[in-house]
Amino acid sequence: MKNSVLRGLAVGAVAALAVATAAANAQAAVSWKNCTSVNKTYPHGVGRTNARDHTSGRAVTNFKKSNTLYAAAMRANKGLDRDKDGIACEKR
Numbered sequence: 722m723k724n725s726v727l728r729g730l731a732v733g734a735v736a737a738l739a740v741a742t743a744a745a746n747a748q749a750a751v752s753w754k755n756c757t758s759v760n761k762t763y764p765h766g767v768g769r770t771n772a773r774d775h776t777s778g779r780a781v782t783n784f785k786k787s788n789t790l791y792a793a794a795m796r797a798n799k800g801l802d803r804d805k806d807g808i809a810c811e812k813r
Contacts, residue, residue, distance in 0.1 A: 772807030
């Protein structure tokens with residue numbers, strides 16, 4: 722009985738932390754007016770977890786992968802992903 726209660730509390734704490742982190746990330750994205758402000762926090766941009774860079778040169782692969790951050794960035798400014806590849810403000 723004690724183990725199941727402790728396990729339930731641990732799962733609840735982890736879930737609460739994940740929600741708080743996602744909310745904080747989404748809040749940070751709201752102030753992103755342009756790629757300069759995005760690149761100050763994420764130097765190589767932010768993108769969906771399954772995104773692939775569409776480029777004729779060397780593809781960017783070291784961007785921050787987060788569906789939540791990418792969605793928040795698109796709500797703040799759709800122009801951040803000009804080539805519509807799922808990565809906002811990608812930079813080598």
